[in-house]
Amino acid sequence: MSVRLSLLAILDRGACYGSQLRAEYERRTGARVNVGQVYTTLERLERDGLVQGAGIDDEARVLWDLTDDGRAEARAWLSGASLVEGRDDVALKLALAVTLPGADVPGILSVQRDATRAALAEVDEELPDAVPAAIVRAARRERLEADLRWLDEVEELAAGAESFDLSEDRPRRGRPARNAV
Template sequence: MSVRQSLLAILDHGACYGSQLRAEYIRRTGASVNVGQVYTTLERLERDGLVANDGVDDDGRVLWSVTPAGRTEARAWLQSASVADGRDEVALRIGLAVTLPGADVRGILSAQRAGVRAALSEEARRSGGEDVVGVAVVAAARRARLEAELRWLDEVERMTIGRAGIAISEERPRRGRPARATL
């Protein structure tokens, strides 16, 4: 979840100071965010014309409000679809391991399963009774992803039964970094 757009979406409902924004983010999502990241993000949002410094409150804290451009960006973000398209380090690690001769694929999959099951147990221990529906939504998404990862690990195991790793290719790319000349 983008902290940048999340802060804009919260500010769309009223001016806040930095620590207040952090508390609202945590209260609404259950996810943590560093207060320093909030203030750095606010500075960037101000630079980009998406928030404005609204002066200070009675306690001397800087209040921030969303600008019309920030409101437009926040509302567009809330309405947009997003699909995870970043690098999946787990899939890349396992995908590489299954091609390496001698890699203990079963051991690797077993360790990953154990980690996912531990995360599911922790999620189950923490969840239940969330007063804020946003926190429940985030927790449910995490559980669904972890359960999907367990199914994927089972699929990977089926795909790799009887498969051997592959050796380094004899085909050499035409380009490469030349060796440094030694004196």
């Protein structure tokens, strides 16, 4: 989940200061966020014209509020679909490993499976104190269980994979040596 968009959605409820936003994010999602990340994100949101300073409160803390563009972006995000996308480092590591001569793919899979099971055990030990935290916990549990099923599929796929060395084909472009003679 985007911290950036989450902060915008929280600010749609009213002006907040940075530490207040952090506390609201954690209270509403059950996930942790570094207060430094909150302030850095606020600065970027201000730069992008999505938030603006809204004065100071009675304890001299800087308040932030949405601009009209920020409000529109927050509402568009909340009303739209969100898919887990982007680079999957585990899948890329495993895809690479099956191509590398000498890589211990079964060992790599075993380590990954153990780490996933340990993470799943931690999720199952958590006792959510509110519905938002329970939602986040349920999503994490389902993804970890899906990861275990996916690792079983990878094991089957990897059984038929053959490793290979560097290609003899060389790209025409490349960075020349600094002091090429």
